[in-house]
Amino acid sequence: MVQSKRPVSFYLFIAFIASFIVFSSGVGIGLFIDELKSASVSSSITDLQNSIVDAELELLMFDYFGGNVSCNYLILKSEELGEQSSKLGERLDIFERSNQINEEGYLTLKEDYTRVLIKDWLTLEDIKKSCEANYSTILYFYSNTRCFQCENQAYVLNYYKNMLKSNVLIFAIDSDMNISIVKMLVYNYGINTYPSLVVDGVLNTGYQNITILGKTLGVQ
Amino acid sequence: MDILTLIVLSLLYLTLFVAFFWIIIFLDNYDILWNDPKTKNKYFISVLIPAFNEEKSIRKTINSVLRQDYSKNLFEVIVINDGSTDNTEKLCKEYEKKGLIKIVSKKNGGKASALNAGLTIAKGELIYVLDADSFAEKSNFKHLIGYFDNAKVAAVTSSMKVSTKNGFLQKVQWVEYMFSILMRKSMSLFNSLYVTPGPGSMYRKKVLLEIGGFSTTTLTEDMEIAFNIQNHKYFIENSLNAITYTNSPKDLKTLSVQRIRWYTGFIEDSLKYKHFYFNKDYGFLGGFLLPSNLLSTFALLFLTFYALFNSVKSGLTNISNLSAIKFDFFPMLKLPDFATNMFGINIFSIIGILFLIISLFIIYYSLKVSYESVNIRKNFLSYVLYLISYSFLMTYFWSSTLLYKLFLRGNLKGWKNGSE
Incomplete structure (x- = not known):
């Protein structure tokens, strides 16, 4: 053996x-x-x-x-x-x-x-x-726990970022973060729906699809 | 770290441990793996070839046995025609007329019943079983018989290779069979083989009769007989030098039927011999191998489903994202930023690379023990296909088997239903 x-x-x-x-x-x-x-x-x-x-x-x-x-x-x-x-x-x-x-x-x-x-x-x-x-600034408020369309919204924002380059500046804020400055921004803009976008100081509540956001940014 | 990550890491570690265990055994015993015991005893061998509708391959099978480098007076060939409806019997008659073989004709009853029928007229002290779609190299008998000088040895298995490797599935099976050769030899070092494959296994007739012959109630008689032999505390050996070739399924449907039959047979035989599990009386086989096989199968299913789930989730997210930009993906195309992509590397990437290295190492040695050249240029596709698809194929077969076993188990009876 x-x-x-x-x-x-x-x-x-x-x-x-x-x-x-x-x-x-x-x-x-x-x-x-x-x-x-x-x-x-x-x-x-x-x-x-x-x-x-x-x-x-x-x-x-x-x-x-x-x-x-x-x-x-x-x-x-x-x-x-x-x-x-x-x-x-x-x-x-x-x-x-x-x-x-x-x-x-x-x-x-x-x-x-x-x-x-x-x-x-x-x-x-x-x-x-x-x-x-003349650049646009976008404050993008998202949540990882309370948002169904945030993934799509981020993609649409990236799409315009890639298209418009430095003409649009995006600042993505995770609203779930437990820091006072985020809470203050959320309170000031009265955000209770996600996603929400503040485009050049104007609040846009809810998912902004490619067409709507394009119009807001003056692309379409 | 969440509980799922912890489970995945634990299963990966266990898989790595089992892989290392076999690799170390293999490497430590490397110099004795090819040693087949020599004998001066002249054993008479009865070759049993059970056949059901094998007109395409039966001639080649019989010829491969008749060409054995062994005294013609010391072996007989018995073809058991198990109710074939094609020309199998007619082709065999040509050999019978020349006095080269004997034919036993019977009503179709399955492979085990055909083998048992052959066993009743076999004169040999040793029984060599060869499926009618398989072919033996001419030195096989010489390599196998020496083991039987030890009275405790009841069976010796040979190294089984696929005869052709055309197409994706046969290429994958080609590598898989090489890996099985390496595994079987390593397992035999601890008398823990629990399959004596139909193509090219040799048995001691006395033991076969003692344990009641081949079971006609199982789907995998070659596994049941091995469990039965182990149950009676006999040894099963393996020879790397005795090589048999077998036809492998070309299409997914045939392969699926074959694998579902094998795995269902494994489950049923495991249940029949459940007293083996975690039982030190059955040595390494019961104490380690069978339990570790169960765990490995669970790990395979869990990890593959985990990977599949993540891939599907990621794929659906990508589709949803692309749909959000109306599939106008041109603005999204940009040159990859190497530094940014490096942020995607994590522990699982490192462990993945580790497993890839181990898999390549195992493939390399599987080829070496199978007397195959590595020849990367010629076989590159086979290796890649094996590495990419094997775990998914195995998961598919195992999942189908479990579904079949739980909900459908009817009368799938090996070749009776036309499966391999």
């Missing part, structure tokens, strides 16, 4: 050790990658925050010098800010979908991002007023 060289218990033990090491390494690498992603998002949030502070200072200078600083420069700056926050939002979205382990760590990041995003929106609104820029 051709028999195994060693008893089963030996192989069970070695297999347990080997599979545990390999599996733990796999989980460890996965967690390490999550840490890298968190660090990258965190650093991008800081970068965006710095850019916003720069823009605020530049806006103050614009006010101080009474228009001696070129509006073109500020508008260019606003495009950069919009692009920066949009890319960060996209990364956070992919991160959220793939993240299944460290949910608390992700939530902290998202809260930081939301605060910076709102600051970004305020700054860009200021630049728009001061320089009479």
Whole structure:
């Protein structure tokens, strides 16, 4: 009879050790990658925050010098800010979908991002007023728990973002976030239906389909 | 981490553990796997070929046995015509006239009853069973008989390959059969084989008679007989050098019927021999292999359905999103941003890569033990198709089997109903 060289218990033990090491390494690498992603998002949030502070200072200078600083420069700056926050939002979205382990760590990041995003929106609104820029700003209020059409709404917004590039700046706010500035915005605009869009300061309640949103943005 | 993620990770770990277990056994015993015991004993062998409507392949099957590199005086060939309605009997008569084979003709009663009929007239100390759609390499007897010098050995199985690999399903089965060769050899090292496949298994006649021959009430007589042998504490061995080729189903319908029959047979035989499970008296087979098979099947079904559910959900969301923009997807096309896409990598991606590496490793060694060349250029498609589709096919077959077993189990009787 051709028999195994060693008893089963030996192989069970070695297999347990080997599979545990390999599996733990796999989980460890996965967690390490999550840490890298968190660090990258965190650093991008800081970068965006710095850019916003720069823009605020530049806006103050614009006010101080009474228009001696070129509006073109500020508008260019606003495009950069919009692009920066949009890319960060996209990364956070992919991160959220793939993240299944460290949910608390992700939530902290998202809260930081939301605060910076709102600051970004305020700054860009200021630049728009001061320089009479013609880009549209959209505050998009969504909920992950109370919204059936938010996924579609985000897609339609992305569609116009890709089409209109820097002429439309979108700020997606997760209304489920338990932070005071979000609650304040929701209260101020009287939002109780999701999705809701605030396009250039005007509230549009409920799902805005491609045609309606196109008209609002002056595309159709 | 939610409970579902925890379950998925646990099942993935268990799957990895089982894979590592077999790989380590295989590698540690690599140098003895091909060692077939030599013998000076001259065993007389009766070859039983049960046949039901096999006019297309019966000649090739008989010829492959007659060409065996073994003294012609030491074996006989018995074809059991199980009520064929085609030219099977006529073709066999040509051989019978030349004195090369014997024919037993009977009313159609299923493969097990045909084998039992053959057994009653067989003169051999050893019985070699070969399905009528299978073909043996000429050195098979020589590789198999040595094991029978050990009086506790009741059966020896050979390595089974598919005879042709045309089309998607046969390519997948080609790789699957190689993998089975590797697994069967590894299992035989602990006397834990629970199938003695129809194509090319050799039995000790005395034991077959002692345990009551082949069961006519099961769908898988080759599995039931193996369980029965194990139940009587005999050994079942395997030879990597004895190779048989069998026809594999070309289309999904035939393959489904075959697999539903196999898996239903497995469930029924497992129920019949349920005392094996978690029972150390049945050694490694009862204590580990059968329970781990149950768990692996559950893991396969759970993980595949989990993956399918997520894929379908994601697909439906994409369709719904595209419909929201009236399928005007051109503005949505843009060059992929590598850095952004990297944010999609997570623990499951890493574990997926790990499983891919292990699967490639297993395929490589499966080919080695099967005397097949890796030849990536020639076989690339087979490997890819196997990796992509195998778990889905198995899930489909197992789900169909469970539905069939729960709701429909009627009188599916192997070849009686035309299945393989």
